[in-house]
Amino acid sequence: MSTHILRRTLIACGAAMLAAGPAFADEASSYPNKPVTIVVGYPAGGSTDLVGRLVANEIEKHLGQTVVIENLGGAGGAIGAQKVVNAKPDGYTLLVGANNEIAIANQINQSIKYKITDFTPIGVVAAQPMVLVASAKAGVKNTAEFVAAVKANPAKFSYGSSGVGTALHLAGEMMKDQGKINMQHVPYRGVPALTNDVLGNNIEYGVFVLSSGLPLIKAGKVTAIGTTEAKRYAATPDIPALAETAEFKNVDINSWFAMMGPAGMPAPVVAKIKAALDKTMAAPEFRKKMEDAGVQVMDSNIDAGKYINGEIGKYKQIIDAAKIEL
16 A cells, blocks of 8 residues: 555544544443333343342433343353344443352353453452262251261262353352362353252252342251351351361352443443442442342442452352363
C-alpha cells in the first residue's frame, strides 16, 4: 500500500470514529432507555435462576427500566453465556451466571470457545458453599467415620455430582486430593437425578450446593458430613466445615454467582449497572431472600475481574490434577 493510500485510509477511519463517538456517548448517557434482559443459562427453578430472578426484581427499581429474565438452558450454562458474549455490548443483554459456565466450562470442554476476556465483569453477587452428604447406605455420621470408611475400602465408594466439570465435581476432586482418599465420581444429568439416587441409596455420597442439600439434611434424609468453604458457614452453624479437620484443612471452594456483560461495554454503562447492582445487594429484602435460600450476598466492593481470575487459577489446579475433560 502506498503512503498516499495509507494516509487516506487512516484519515477515513479517524473520521468514522469521530462521527460514531458522539452517538456512542449519547447512547451511553441515555442508558437504559428500553428493557434490559438478564440471561440465565439454566431452566427455571435452579439456584442460578433463583439468584437471577431476585437480582432482576430488585435491580429494575434502581435502573428505572423493566428487567426480564431469559432462561436459555443447555451445556451447563454455556449456551446462555455464549449468547451474552455474542450480544451487542450496550448493556441491554447481561448474564447472571455461576462459576460453572463463567470460569470452569472452557477449561474442560474444547468446544466452548469463549474466554473470560470475552466478558465485562460487573459484580460478584453471591456465593454459597457446597456440602458433602452421606446416604443411609453409607452408614457414617461425621467426617472421621467418612474418612475411616473410605480409606479402609479404596475405590469401593462413589460420590455423585450434577455433572462432569461442575463446581460440585471440582469440590469432590479437591476433597479426594486433599484428603488422599480414593472414591469414584458418578456424574448425573443435574441435581434431581443425583438427589433421587442418594435418597434411593444407589450411591453412598453426594456433593450438593447448600441450598439444594439443606432441605434433605433438615428432613433427616441424608447426613451432612461437611461444607466446603474454609470456615463454617454462618447460616448453618451446626454443619462443620470440612476444613476443620486435619485431612481436609485446605479444602476451600464454593459456588458463586456473578453479573457479566459482553466485552467492550462503555465504561459509563458499566458504572450505571454496577451502581444499581450495589444498591440491589444492599437492599435488606434482597439480602433476606438470598439468605433464606442459603445463599450469602457478597461484598459489593470485591473487584469482580480479580476475584474471577483467582478462581480460574484454583479450578485449573483441580482440573489438571484430576485430568478432567469432556
